[in-house]
Amino acid sequence: MTFFIGQVLPYVTVVIFTLGILYRLWRWAMARIVHNITLSPFPQSNAQVAGIYAGEIVLFRNVFLFDKGLWIGAWPMHVALGSVIGGHVVGIYFLGKQFTYIGLSEHLSEQMSALLGTVFGLIMFAGLLYLLYRRLAIDSVRKISVPGDYLHLLLLLGIVSVGNFMRLFPAYGLEYGPAREYITGLVTLHPVPIPDNPLFIIHFLLVQVLLIVFPFSKLMHLFGMFANRWIMNRVYLDPAPGLPGVDLSKGVPVVRAVSEGGVTSAGV
Amino acid sequence: MPEYKGMKQAVRASEEDLRKIHMIPVPDDQKADEALKYLDEMRKKFRSFVTAMESCVKCGLCAENCHTYLGTRDPNNIPAGRADLVRKIYRRYFTPEGRWFGKLVGAEDISLDVIEEWYTYFYQCNECRRCAVVCPFGLDTCEVTMVMRQILHWLGMVPKLHAHVGHAMELTGNHTGLPKPGLVDTLEFLSEEIKDEFGVDVPFPVDKPDSDILYIPSSADFLLNPYTLMGAAMFFHYIGANWTIPSTMAEAGNFGLLFDQQATQRGNVMRLLDAAEKLGVKKIVWGECGHGWRAAKMYIPTLADRPVRWPITHLHDETSYYVQTGQLKLDPGKNNRPVTLHDPCNYGRACGLAENLRITLNACVPDFREMTLNREKNFCCGGGSAILFDDPEMYQLRIKFSQKKADQVRETGVGNNGDGVLCAPCSICKAQLYPMVEEHKLGVEVKGLIDLLGRALVWN
Ligand code: HEM
Numbered sequence: 001m002t003f004f005i006g007q008v009l010p011y012v013t014v015v016i017f018t019l020g021i022l023y024r025l026w027r028w029a030m031a032r033i034v035h036n037i038t039l040s041p042f043p044q045s046n047a048q049v050a051g052i053y054a055g056e057i058v059l060f061r062n063v064f065l066f067d068k069g070l071w072i073g074a075w076p077m078h079v080a081l082g083s084v085i086g087g088h089v090v091g092i093y094f095l096g097k098q099f100t101y102i103g104l105s106e107h108l109s110e111q112m113s114a115l116l117g118t119v120f121g122l123i124m125f126a127g128l129l130y131l132l133y134r135r136l137a138i139d140s141v142r143k144i145s146v147p148g149d150y151l152h153l154l155l156l157l158g159i160v161s162v163g164n165f166m167r168l169f170p171a172y173g174l175e176y177g178p179a180r181e182y183i184t185g186l187v188t189l190h191p192v193p194i195p196d197n198p199l200f201i202i203h204f205l206l207v208q209v210l211l212i213v214f215p216f217s218k219l220m221h222l223f224g225m226f227a228n229r230w231i232m233n234r235v236y237l238d239p240a241p242g243l244p245g246v247d248l249s250k251g252v253p254v255v256r257a258v259s260e261g262g263v264t265s266a267g268v
Numbered sequence: 269m270p271e272y273k274g275m276k277q278a279v280r281a282s283e284e285d286l287r288k289i290h291m292i293p294v295p296d297d298q299k300a301d302e303a304l305k306y307l308d309e310m311r312k313k314f315r316s317f318v319t320a321m322e323s324c325v326k327c328g329l330c331a332e333n334c335h336t337y338l339g340t341r342d343p344n345n346i347p348a349g350r351a352d353l354v355r356k357i358y359r360r361y362f363t364p365e366g367r368w369f370g371k372l373v374g375a376e377d378i379s380l381d382v383i384e385e386w387y388t389y390f391y392q393c394n395e396c397r398r399c400a401v402v403c404p405f406g407l408d409t410c411e412v413t414m415v416m417r418q419i420l421h422w423l424g425m426v427p428k429l430h431a432h433v434g435h436a437m438e439l440t441g442n443h444t445g446l447p448k449p450g451l452v453d454t455l456e457f458l459s460e461e462i463k464d465e466f467g468v469d470v471p472f473p474v475d476k477p478d479s480d481i482l483y484i485p486s487s488a489d490f491l492l493n494p495y496t497l498m499g500a501a502m503f504f505h506y507i508g509a510n511w512t513i514p515s516t517m518a519e520a521g522n523f524g525l526l527f528d529q530q531a532t533q534r535g536n537v538m539r540l541l542d543a544a545e546k547l548g549v550k551k552i553v554w555g556e557c558g559h560g561w562r563a564a565k566m567y568i569p570t571l572a573d574r575p576v577r578w579p580i581t582h583l584h585d586e587t588s589y590y591v592q593t594g595q596l597k598l599d600p601g602k603n604n605r606p607v608t609l610h611d612p613c614n615y616g617r618a619c620g621l622a623e624n625l626r627i628t629l630n631a632c633v634p635d636f637r638e639m640t641l642n643r644e645k646n647f648c649c650g651g652g653s654a655i656l657f658d659d660p661e662m663y664q665l666r667i668k669f670s671q672k673k674a675d676q677v678r679e680t681g682v683g684n685n686g687d688g689v690l691c692a693p694c695s696i697c698k699a700q701l702y703p704m705v706e707e708h709k710l711g712v713e714v715k716g717l718i719d720l721l722g723r724a725l726v727w728n
């Protein structure tokens with residue numbers, strides 16, 4: 001069983017994750033932007049378009065503007081999520097010594113790594129719990145939720161809980177060293193047995209489940225946001241105003257133009 | 269009052285009405301299969317539809333931002349909930365997760381009940397796009413509504429109102445069904461009105477060859493909003509423009525956008541291009557019509573079957589230009605009442621027409637008060653996409669849909685003394701708001717923007 005989870009499944013996961021995402025993106029790309037549906041006020045340059053993307057990705061600007069109660073949970077959760085993912089990569093690769101590059105001692109760096117991991121892990125846990133509460137407590141949100149919406153949150157909560165537990169109770173945790181050894185084995189296609197730590201194995205298994213469902217779930221919003229904003233936020237330049245045959249430079253021509261009134265019509 | 273299993277619905281076009289817009293209705297027992305076929309076609313075509321189907325996180329942010337949900341508290345009027353009515357079918361038939369794990373992702377088999385839900389709730393969407401503006405990913409439920417109304421049209425499920433307008437347009441070139449002599453008579457009458465009220469002789473040239481400017485009015489202006497048409501004529505006359513109204517296309521609206529974005533919408537575009545070509549004009553100027561302006565500005569480039577040789581601008585892109593360059597003499601004192609502005613959704617969110625309205629309005633009135641949440645953040649009047657149904661039950665819904673707008677108007681205080689003006693430069697907004705300001709007792713009169721400009725012009 002641990003052989004399957006540790007040395008076979010990771011490859012299956014990566015294949016499903018990658019092909020699944022490519023399949024989804026391919027489906028989106030096959031459909032077209034049929035009409036110009038860019039939202040106004042129209043961006044006047046690509047820099048402004050980039051500004052819209054940046055504001056939404058970095059700050060969750062719309063969420064902040066239109067639903068502060070959601071922002072309080074969503075933004076910290078995603079920032080923590082991003083940090084945790086980054087922290088895993090960097091921390092495991094540098095064995096927690098990454099902060100020596102900004103002048104800390106090795107010991108301090110390891111402590112810093114552990115502290116940040118703990119803090120972001122807890123923020124994420126709190127954020128997810130809050131989002132779950134919100135989904136149950138707010139009438140409109142509950143009514144548009146399907147079982148999958150809850151399961152995502154529970155799955156992430158599961159991953160984060162186990163991770164946090166290992167952080168907070170190092171006796172049950174795993175050092176960076178064996179983790180790196182194991183991951184290196186996977187990456188270099190010479191898989192070694194997964195470290196014999198039940199919590200780590202559960203943590204690792206749940207992450208694989210998350211990656212497998214990723215392309216078939218709303219987690220595709222990560223890409224969907226780019227795909228959709230690509231349609232909705234585009235440069236549009238208006239044609240120049242000013243009417244042909246109209247010259248007001250010598251004043252209003254009204255007096256000259258007063259006619260006998262009525263309708264002039266070629267056809268009648 | 270049509271109703272389907274407790275759902276209130278707009279009166280439907282009869283088989284005879286449908287034939288007049290060239291549709292053969294699909295019998296009930298074939299609807300489900302046909303619907304899937306059409307849905308498959310549309311999802312392969314419209315990326316905006318697919319992204320809306322596949323990347324909603326159900327955060328629910330859009331709920332409190334859609335006035336139809338605010339007014340009815342019906343979960344099917346939450347933008348994401350509205351999209352769910354088709355998302356459950358989309359998932360079931362067109363995604364692996366829906367096929368294999370249907371229950372988990374809320375997939376459902378198609379049935380006549382579902383199709384009736386579509387007809388009910390995709391005609392309770394105002395296509396206002398506020399959901400697209402607020403959604404963190406810009407997911408546009410209006411696009412979902414448009415795709416679904418197309419499918420409903422192909423199934424032969426169109427409101428009588430929309431089918432009638434489509435037919436009138438084909439017959440006469442305008443929505444009110446006025447033939448050319450009727451148009452000319454009305455314009456003669458309006459010309460006399462201008463003479464009586466403002467003391468100037470202002471002609472309404474119709475089909476005048478070799479005009480520089482083709483003015484496309486909303487046909488509702490002929491009967492319901494005469495001051496809009498009078499204001500536009502006074503503006504053109506004032507600046508000495510060589511302009512004309514085409515009798516074959518006296519219609520700024522294009523209901524194709526609202527129920528059939530293919531044959532119907534394209535047909536109206538070709539009608540416009542024919543008129544412009546025949547009269548030898550140099551520029552086309554669009555009248556006060558929100559959805560029509562969106563259809564013209566944003567859709568003509570992708571719908572015209574031949575090169576479009578004329579720049580097309582909106583009347584208020586032009587009025588604001590002449591105001592800004594100081595070329596009009598205006599006396600705001602002539603509109604001495606408190607005024608607030610309702611931003612038509614199609615102008616503010618789809619056409620980039622918001623600042624220019626303010627430039628013109630500020631020059632025409634002494635006391636302009638912004639609504640809270642304006643421009644692209646404004647709330648719809650509740651009439652958007654012409655769901656202006658008059659039968660009692662649907663009318664009740666319209667009152668609910670306009671509740672948010674009523675609150676906004678009241679907040680500005682313009683109606684406190686009962687002499688306020690609610691400026692709404694769009695025919696559908698006007699048609700919705702005329703009765704709604706009475707229903708909500710707002711103490712305001714609804715007017716177009718060019719109405720106010722026409723009145724403020726200083727002649728001599
Ligand atoms: C550029 C990247 C991303 C952006 C801009 C983004 C943005 C958002 C926003 C605006 C929401 C709605 C607010 C909310 O419900 O929390 C959301 C929801 C969510 N996101 Fe992301 N996200 C990103 C990446 C990710 C990734 C990589 C994951 C997970 C692995 C993720 C997991 C979730 C989950 C689970 C929800 C639903 C929360 C709920 O059920 O209430 N997001 N995301």
Ligand code: SF4
Pocket residue numbers: 323324325326327328329330331347348402403404405406407
């Ligand atoms: S705001 Fe956007 S992502 Fe959130 S529920 Fe509405 S449509 Fe879905």
Ligand code: SF4
Pocket residue numbers: 333334335336345346347350392393394395396397398399400409410413648
């Ligand atoms: S387009 Fe307007 S009415 Fe329709 S769902 Fe979106 S916000 Fe609601």
